[in-house]
Amino acid sequence: MKALLVAEYRKNxxxxxxxxxxxxxxxxxxxxxMFMVGSDSQLPAFDGTLYLADVAEYGEYNPGVHKELLxxxxxxxxxxxIVFSHSSYGWDLAPRIACAxxxxxxxxxxxxxxxxxxxxxxxxxxRRQVQPETPITVVTLQAGAFGLLDEPSGSPAVKPVSxxxxxxxxxxxxxxxxxxxxxxxxxxxxxxAGRGIGQPENVSMxxxxxxxxxxxxxxxxxxxxxxxxxxxxxxGTTGQTVSPKLYVACGISGAIQHLAGMKKSEFxxxxxxxxxxxxxxxxxxxxxxxxxxxxxxxTEKLQAD
Amino acid sequence: xxxxxxxxxVPDMESxxxxxxxxTWYDTADLAWRMNEYDEYAVEQAVRLxxxxxxxxxxxxxxxxxxxxxxxxxxxxxxxxxxxHVTDDAVSSKEPFEIAGIIAEFARDKQFDLIxxxxxxxxxxxxxxxxxxxxxxxxxxxxxxxxxxxxxxxxEVKRELEGGVRALVSVKTPALFTCQLGLNTPRYPxxxxxxxxxxxxxxxxxxxxxxxxxxxxxxxxxxxxxxxxGGIVLEGDPAELADNLxxxxxxxxxxxx
Numbered sequence: 347m348k349a350l351l352v353a354e355y356r357k358n359x360x361x362x363x364x365x366x367x368x369x370x371x372x373x374x375x376x377x378x379x380m381f382m383v384g385s386d387s388q389l390p391a392f393d394g395t396l397y398l399a400d401v402a403e404y405g406e407y408n409p410g411v412h413k414e415l416l417x418x419x420x421x422x423x424x425x426x427x428i429v430f431s432h433s434s435y436g437w438d439l440a441p442r443i444a445c446a447x448x449x450x451x452x453x454x455x456x457x458x459x460x461x462x463x464x465x466x467x468x469x470x471x472x473r474r475q476v477q478p479e480t481p482i483t484v485v486t487l488q489a490g491a492f493g494l495l496d497e498p499s500g501s502p503a504v505k506p507v508s509x510x511x512x513x514x515x516x517x518x519x520x521x522x523x524x525x526x527x528x529x530x531x532x533x534x535x536x537x538x539a540g541r542g543i544g545q546p547e548n549v550s551m552x553x554x555x556x557x558x559x560x561x562x563x564x565x566x567x568x569x570x571x572x573x574x575x576x577x578x579x580x581x582g583t584t585g586q587t588v589s590p591k592l593y594v595a596c597g598i599s600g601a602i603q604h605l606a607g608m609k610k611s612e613f614x615x616x617x618x619x620x621x622x623x624x625x626x627x628x629x630x631x632x633x634x635x636x637x638x639x640x641x642x643x644x645t646e647k648l649q650a651d
Numbered sequence: 652x653x654x655x656x657x658x659x660x661v662p663d664m665e666s667x668x669x670x671x672x673x674x675t676w677y678d679t680a681d682l683a684w685r686m687n688e689y690d691e692y693a694v695e696q697a698v699r700l701x702x703x704x705x706x707x708x709x710x711x712x713x714x715x716x717x718x719x720x721x722x723x724x725x726x727x728x729x730x731x732x733x734x735x736h737v738t739d740d741a742v743s744s745k746e747p748f749e750i751a752g753i754i755a756e757f758a759r760d761k762q763f764d765l766i767x768x769x770x771x772x773x774x775x776x777x778x779x780x781x782x783x784x785x786x787x788x789x790x791x792x793x794x795x796x797x798x799x800x801x802x803x804x805x806x807e808v809k810r811e812l813e814g815g816v817r818a819l820v821s822v823k824t825p826a827l828f829t830c831q832l833g834l835n836t837p838r839y840p841x842x843x844x845x846x847x848x849x850x851x852x853x854x855x856x857x858x859x860x861x862x863x864x865x866x867x868x869x870x871x872x873x874x875x876x877x878x879x880x881g882g883i884v885l886e887g888d889p890a891e892l893a894d895n896l897x898x899x900x901x902x903x904x905x906x907x908x
Contacts, residue, residue: 356812407810407818407820409792410791432778433813434794434795434810434811434812434813434818435812437770437771437778437779437782437794437795438782438794438795440779441747441778441779441782441783441786442782442786444748444779444783445783445786445787446786448867449867450746450748450867450868451747451748451777451779451867451868452868453747453776453777453778453779454776454777454778462871466776467677467774467775467776467873468662468664468668468677468773468774469664469773469774469776470876471664471668471875472668472670472677472873472874472875472876473873473874473875473876474870474872474873475870475871475872475873475874476868476869476870476871477868477869477870477871478867478868479866479867479868479869480867480868486778514791514822515791515793515820515821515822516820516821516822517818517819517820518819518820518821519818519819520812520816520817520818520819521809521816521817521818521819522815522816523814523815523816524815535906559906560906567832567833568832570833571832571833577815580815583813583814584811584813584814584815585814585815586814591904591905591906592900592904592906599664599665612904613900613903613904615896615900620665621884622667622668623665626882626884627876627882629882630882630883630903631882631883631884631885631896631899632882632883632884632885633885633892633896634884634885634886635885635886635889635892639889640889640892640893643889643890643892643893644892644893644896644897647890647893647894647897648897648907651897651907
């Protein structure tokens with residue numbers, strides 16, 4: 347199988363997710379080439395052809411033009427599979443390529459079993475085995491699903507690609523995440539609030555438990571989107587990635603994006619009324635309870651302890 | 652100005668799911684259904700744009716069996732002008748290319764200035780349909796927006812990237828936008844608007860009239876992931892649970908020593 351991996355380059359940096367693409371290629375024993383709109387000053391470590399478009403000319407986000415550049419690489423390499431990360435860059439560009447090539451697209455692949463692609467369904471509660479029926483398949487890989495056994499090595503043979511295509515959108519720059527506040531990435535104990543807290547008044551229940559445990563409190567995306575907790579406390583792919591000694595997930599179902607942000611925690615306690623919630627998959631202890639009843643009792647007992 | 656918003660009806664994700672008899676999807680019986688969460692933000696943005704512009708015409712489209720009308724009524728009560736119900740009893744087995752093909756075929760000759768969709772659905776989660784519709788219509792699209800403003804044929808948006816970073820992007824209409832959670836605060840329909848929605852136009856179009864793309868993939872099987880062993884499940888009275896949990900934390904972590 348021939349696979350063309352699509353590396354990402356943002357803010358003048360080659361993103362580390364390229365290693366997950368390489369791990370996927372290794373696992374599927376694919377003959378590998380890579381495509382990147384980037385710079386020759388930062389080349390991915392691997393042995394094979396790198397189709398390189400100059401980021402100074404084409405920009406970091408410019409999907410209509412990146413599509414044409416990638417199609418030029420596809421025309422040369424003739425891959426059977428085109429592999430993206432399931433990221434803001436990948437899920438944006440992948441369907442454009444699939445549409446142009448009349449290829450099937452399989453999104454957010456979490457595993458490959460005997461050549462079959464496995465994806466989540468219903469926010470991770472179920473799994474689906476997908477059978478593409480086209481000569482070319484486009485896939486996006488869930489963040490963190492594929493890991494490399496060894497540090498990547500090698501140096502690619504660079505082939506420049508170019509296009510005359512005009513931009514269809516105008517990308518003018520980045521806006522940074524709000525700085526300041528807490529740095530959850532350094533916290534040893536984190537108690538996080540999810541949608542299950544029900545109303546903003548219950549945030550104090552979570553912060554009280556965090557306090558008595560000597561830690562910080564965090565939140566999942568819906569709680570931050572509702573503006574019950576400030577953004578710099580959000581745990582997940584679009585917030586902070588954390589690795590505390592203890593993570594207590596209160597009323598968090600465990601959306602894939604949240605799990606990606608906390609699954610490196612040493613010990614995970616989940617408090618949830620839904621025994622089948624995906625958070626149970628990463629929990630060392632799952633307390634099946636309504637957090638509004640359970641958390642105050644726990645806090646009180648810890649205080650007395 | 653003509654606006655289209657595309658919505659999907661999905662099960663409540665807290666539901667107790669079962670596998671269907673074919674073993675290729677979840678069983679759709681005995682589930683509570685609602686509007687895909689991402690699409691609520693799309694509807695809200697479309698309605699706000701209509702309110703700001705004053706003279707916009709806003710159509711909401713949904714594909715599915717008769718039960719999706721309930722979800723469409725919510726969109727109409729939120730402020731959409733009319734509904735287009737593409738009737739299809741087999742919607743859940745259709746893959747993103749077929750769904751996008753149906754929507755693009757409907758939209759092709761309608762000259763929509765702006766199209767809004769959710770960035771993904773909560774069940775299938777492919778994040779493909781919106782971008783595919785735009786590609787099929789040959790109009791620009793911007794995915795995963797968390798901020799939107801529009802004036803004189805130019806939309807200025809923020810795209811959400813990883814780690815809380817946003818990309819600032821602008822595009823001339825016609826264009827399509829896929830909406831991320833947090834883009835706005837979707838409104839709750841008021842009772843008068845729910846009553847008004849009952850009198851709004853709800854067109855019905857059989858899917859056969861719009862479907863001209865073949866499936867490019869199929870689901871071989873659907874199953875529950877294996878539970879990773881080792882996790883302890885505690886159930887019972889809150890006070891007992893708290894004692895049990897404290898005991899476990901003392902034994903297994905260095906935190907309560």
